[in-house]
Amino acid sequence: MLTDNILSRGAVMKKIIQNTLLGSDIQDILIDGTKISGIGAGLVSSHPEAQIIDGKDTAAFPSLINGHTHSPMTLLRGAGDDLGLHEWLTECMWPLEDKYTDEEFYWGNRMALMEMVRTGTGFFNEMYFNPHLALKALEETPLKARINFPIMDGMNPEVGKKQWKDCERFFEETTAPQGVQLGMVLHSVYTDSRESIEWVRNFAADKNLPIHIHLSETEKEVQDCMEAHEGLSPVEYLHQLGVLSQRVVAAHTVHLSETDIEILSDTGVNVVHNPGSNMKLASGVFPYKALRDKKIPILLGTDGAASNNNLDMLEEMKLAALLQKVHTGDPTLMSAEEIFEIATKKGAEIFNTGGGVIELGKEADIILMDLKSPALFPAWNLISSMVYSASGMDVKTHISSGNVLMEDYKIPGYERVLEEAGRCFDRLRS
Ligand SMILES: [Zn+2]
The missing domain is CATH 3.20.20.140 (Metal-dependent hydrolases)
Incomplete structure (x- = not known):
């Protein structure tokens, strides 16, 4: 059984989700290792070493x-x-x-x-x-x-x-x-x-x-x-x-x-x-x-x-x-x-996951929802939009314990998994 080792646990590099909607404000979210270590405007200038995740036209929610x-x-x-x-x-x-x-x-x-x-x-x-x-x-x-x-x-x-x-x-x-x-x-x-x-x-x-x-x-x-x-x-x-x-x-x-x-x-x-x-x-x-x-x-x-x-x-x-x-x-x-x-x-x-909310010190278990999706426009009440109109297909970026598992809809390794799962499907129905 081959593995493709895309990612490993316990991300160490600092990351910043830039310009995402958090609550009612556009904010940056700083992630240090697995945790949220900063929330505010303009965090990029004080952390030039951080990897930038584009949060424009997204709203951030806990996964x-x-x-x-x-x-x-x-x-x-x-x-x-x-x-x-x-x-x-x-x-x-x-x-x-x-x-x-x-x-x-x-x-x-x-x-x-x-x-x-x-x-x-x-x-x-x-x-x-x-x-x-x-x-x-x-x-x-x-x-x-x-x-x-x-x-x-x-x-x-x-x-x-x-x-x-x-x-x-x-x-x-x-x-x-x-x-x-x-x-x-x-x-x-x-x-x-x-x-x-x-x-x-x-x-x-x-x-x-x-x-x-x-x-x-x-x-x-x-x-x-x-x-x-x-x-x-x-x-x-x-x-x-x-x-x-x-x-x-x-x-x-x-x-x-x-x-x-x-x-x-x-x-x-x-x-x-x-x-x-x-x-x-x-x-x-x-x-x-x-x-x-x-x-x-x-x-x-x-x-x-x-x-x-x-x-x-x-x-x-x-x-x-x-x-x-x-x-x-x-x-x-x-x-x-x-x-x-x-x-x-x-x-x-x-x-006891350590996440579930986007707050300082919490685990960086975050999804960015695509505000350009029809299901999320207009956003009279974003929580209502999440429950009643959005679907999982509107998740644009997914971060788990600071690891970026999907960015801008791209999941590393997806094609390979689909191919192997397809082979299993063929065996099961034969
Ligand atoms: Zn069951």
Whole structure:
């Protein structure tokens, strides 16, 4: 497997984004290493050594935080559309995933990273097989991420035992690069045996690792769980097993009872709204207001590109806001400011990325939006424009930890990744 080592982590050279719109003023942003070290007008003259990034006709925003995705599923984008979750998983996704080799995992990850750079995602919380290949892909495109080792035993503890060993080895052998965190995946209560759930609970507690899980995504998941576990919902079942805590990030959480919401609130679980995927698979509607009113930490996620069908967090913000409004009949629910904050500042706080806002001392995780794009003109309210009219295609420049990953729409190495991912696509459909 060839690599093209375009960029490395921990940029050292000073950079200045010149003449970008930040808030209501045209400013320069000075980046020293990975951090923002100056904001103001005319910084170029006092830092003649700095590399200049042209910010003219752009607006600067923090890059976006994707709370739940499956990166290598970019190769399955468009396969098995218009099916319900369980049929989609068992008849389409899992048979195709069985054909994945290291090549598909690696280039699927690379392709996802290209899409995230292109559309302004600066951090993502991953859930997929072969996390070492996700880490390898991140060497080439140094975004921030949480990469999680997956336990999914198909309800067979004997399969689980092998995965537990692999997991122990992964954590012994792996050091996360700067900006990348490591964690665990429990796929779901319908794909993991009680033994594996308990093993993950103990291992994560011992090593103080986060746990990423699918939770109460469909009505079927809840009903099946209640039948199998003496009337307990997935939330109640996991709570009884002692899994739920502040270290848990639970994706979907669509079908929740009042008791479930109390438990999530009491245990400090973080939840992820995935509106695109939930609508496409007709899973249901995330109970945003009830969760927000209980002050449960809320994230936004795209899910994988096979159920969305893209990783565009700008589009996801719009879907989230529109879904909540039409579902509740309340047009004031989930304002542009609210969902923008969830996808940036609050997401960054939950994942402790060091970014999420453009302020002195923060990580330089910045996107420059193209103010010449029709979607961003006129800018009555730029946050509204970001949520309701812009898309990821309007991101012109993307900086992650001070590394310029895309400048003026150009991403180094994109053609090569497209070519290799195309070869994988040909193999999968043959
Ligand atoms: Zn998912």
